[in-house]
Amino acid sequence: MALTGCCPRCGKGKAFGGMIAxxxxxxVCGLDLAAFNVGDGAATFLILIVGAIVTVGAVSLELSRQPPWYVHVLLWVPLTLVLTLVLMRFAKGLLLALEFRNSAREGRL
Ligand SMILES: [Zn+2]
Structure with missing residues (x-):
């Protein structure tokens, strides 16, 4: 569900209106997705996860191969962007699914 970006209640409709929104x-089932607010929770996870991957990768590449500086730029800048966008969708879908399961909503009973 988190992987495919589907609605947490029926599993058929799409939870995403755009790439990461x-x-x-x-x-399909009319579940009010606006009632869920995952906020910056997904971004926080991604800063830690993507930051760790890219930092460890860049340091180990530098220590083992010592490539010219532009190799790092060409490698890590696109990788960071792609990882962030792909994982953002996954992380937001996961948080939405968790909020739905645990009935965490904002401003409504
Ligand atoms: Zn649905």
Whole structure:
């Protein structure tokens, strides 16, 4: 569910309206996706995870091969962008699924 970006209630409709933005509601079952607010939770995870991957990768490459500086730029800048965008969708889908399972909502009972 988190991987495919589907609605946490019916599993058929799409939870995402765009690349990393949620839709207002599920088109299939009408679940109000706007009631869930994952906020910056996904971004926080990604800063830690992507930051660790890229930092460890860059340091070990430098220590083992000592490539010219532009190799690092060409390698790590695109990798960081791609990893962040791909994992952002996954992380937001995961947080949405967790909030749905645990009935965590904002401003409504
Ligand atoms: Zn649905």
């Amino acid at each position: 949620f839709a207002a509601q599920c088109r």
